[in-house]
Amino acid sequence: MNLRPRYIDADKCTACGLCTQYCPRHLSDSYNEGLSITRPIHIDYAQAVPATYYIDPDACLFIKHETCQICVPTCRSHAIDFSQKPKKKTLKVGAVIMSPGFGKISEETLAKFGYGKHPDVVTSIEFERMTNASGPFEGHVTCSDKSHPKRLAFIQCVGSRDIGCDNGYCSSVCCMYAIKEAMVAKEHDPDCEITIFYMDIRTQGKDFDQARIRAEEQFGIKFVRAKVADVMGWGRQIKLTYATMDGEHRFEPFDMVVLSVGLESPKDAGKLAKIGDFDLNKYDFAATETFNPLATSRDGIFVAGAFQGPKDIPESATQSSGAAALASAVMKEQRNAGYVVKTYPEEQAVTDDDEIRIGVFVCHCGINIGSVVDVPKVTKYAGEMENVAYYSETMYACSQDTQEVIKEKIKKHKLNRIVMSACSPRTHEPLFQETLKDAGLNSSLFEMVNIRDHCSWCHAQEPDKATEKSMDLTRMGVAKARHNKPMPELTVPVTSGAIVIGGGAAGMTAALNMADQGFEVHLLEKTAKLGGNLARVKSTMWGDDPAVLLSDLQAQVKKSKNISIYTNTELATASGFIGNFSSVIATKKGKKTVEKTIDHGVIVLATGGSEHRTKKFMLGKAKKVMTQLDLEAKLAGKAKNRAPDSVVMIQCAGSRGDDLNYCSKVCCNQAVKNALKIKEINPASQIIVLYRDLRTYGYAEDAYREARKKGVIFIPYEVKKKPAVKKSGKSIVVSYFDPILQDTVTTNPDAIVLSVGIVPDGTETLSKLLKAPLTADEFFLEAHVKLRPVELSVDGVYVCGLAHSPKPIDETIVQAQAAGGKAAMPLVKGNVKVAPIVSEVDKDACIGCGICTAVCPFGAIQMLKIGKKRKAETLAASCKGCGICASRCPTMAIDMGGFTQDQINAQITAFGEM
């Protein structure tokens, strides 16, 4: 590992920003895509982690030319250190995860779209910075002549689906971000007319189509299916030339053109592959296998994120969790060997009888607070308050040395409450709580007052009033601190073991991963056999055989000592909470049902889905009308005429606003795959695919291109003019509108194949059993669509596979591995930590009305029978501390830890005192 110096001591730097103000050299700001100017000594953005400035050695006058050094004396914490040298470090690790991300599309490719020639042709990343409130134009989209664009165009597939620049694949994210950017632009300026030029809108992700519909219907964004042929300057505007489906050539002027750039492999992919000794695919992304998508060709090196292939944030996060789970499985012998656990001195007891001794610190935060608020005045004011035993100003309360001072003062003055009037608790409260713990005080004895965001920043023009408000807030903080009590950090022990519901590809993969990590798994399958949909899929687009995966998974699951398999079994009841579930499973044995109770820590839902056999298009009424899976079975058979001479495939049959609201993600790939299979067996076969948007995202675009090359005809249709299957005399015919002929065509093929969607299985029952929310389409709803894609809002319950949303096999496997990793976390720890901000019910005051149980969104309050009376009780491990219960309790029997009625009343009373 080569460590480059940042020339700034991270322990000393307080990120005040003075150095940047004094640095004399200008530098194009790469974080803002060169749209603004920064200095060689800078930080990319305020929220950067680590929050330490750095010096760009290629731009710094001292490092390049040994002059200047102006920054050194400006730094009040003496953090600038030009003596730092590059270092080499060798590490011994058990596994490696490669997640270097993606690279940029070359300027040469962008130049084909006028980029570099016309200043108002910008990339989507540049546009992203423009719309950002903290970006170079403070959120105002600005043309080169400083005007705001009134006509805006997005051009899709720049550097994607383009063999001209060797990127034959689809980048899978651009349609989504273009829609997002267009909507944001429209929010900023509702009068701006926006057109998106596209080939196919590939919003195949969970609930993504809804956003596209919203963009069109609510925001009035125009979608035009056309490949832009030419981009050229037209006065101060830009003229786009394009041809629409009806064969007409048009041109239109725009004020600004945004290029929706694709994702390319990272620039140093080759170097990384060489160092790591693993293979790349033909597009220079990490090469992986369909059934093992996160393993590189080298054992112990895993891959996650866009380096595995272009993908969006939730899929990257899922892959990361999956890769972590795989690394955890190969390294389970070494678990906790390198893990560092911080220890604290014994906690000093603070009781109600002890004298209240408050220490107040008021922070200047460099000039951040001090230049507006009269810090000495606030400090002096605090010193006069009752119970304040110590008070002081600090230049930077968060700096390492001040932390030591705080610890020393706590001991010297026997302080038992600390009030910090400084910046935001959101960023700094944990740091100060740590300081208290280091000094032997309970972290709940800390109180933070935000006089930066709430005073110096927002009232910068009125320093007197800002100071007055700082005094008010500090007084309120002290008043609250008087009522702060030590609160124990609760831990609840975890029962090891997991229940995985569903024995398909997802369930078996998740179970195996957890078993490999060393945990006991109960795998429930409601049918008599493991396998789920895997048994019906006959091939993948890449030529893999799902039967091999199936037999492989079955063998491993059966062999594993950690997995107990229960077939013909369903979950009957589940009670408890994360780490402490007690479930009854019901197994059908002939006519009898046998029940068994299992205590376990976590639940993984992998209940799968099945083909939606629509009643439309004469499916089930005519022999030649079939689904893609029916066709797949036929093609895998031995019949001579299994590959029909003429086929019409109808995409989105019953999907996307028909029987089903959503896109099922896999059907386009399935159609292309089966079309290629037919062509392989019967090259003369005439295949027509009627589609809305052909969604062969990622590398599947290659197969789409191959199918077209082999003569498969793809014809788009509009929702308003859907194809129809009907009886005509004795035959069953398909009629559709051909956009090139501009007429309706009727044909009588040998087979009519419907690409039907996928519906979830049994989610409704489980949702009720586990209080796990569902989407409108009855898939399980994850806790956070971007960042917690496999966790549910009910702690200890995880989801993967088709139960989450329709998806292909490789994505199912990744998601199952991710769920295995996430579900293993509480089992690894052996206990669940509960933050002390949870609700507590005063049983004497509780009248057992049950309102709290009804309003709790997390199922964290249960009703108990104590004697003959009903009483509420909080399940601390499930409580998220939202406080809804406390606000609704008619007898005020519920208090929130750290925000009790006493504390809040004291604060409000103090506000009124002057």
Added chain:
Amino acid sequence: MAKTKDSGSGSVMVVGGGIAGVQAALDLTDLGYYVYLVEKGPAVGGAMAQLDKTFPTNDCSL
């Protein structure tokens, strides 16, 4: 990867500190491993830190 104890010290290296790398690192620590998160730039966050909002909810990206 050899499953012997001396093949490492219970630690994993994650190369790249974008959303994928950061998520992998966080998960590995929750699974009981020490992580070396290696990032070539001055801060973690990668491309996601440049984004204004995220699709489809328009949540803040930072």
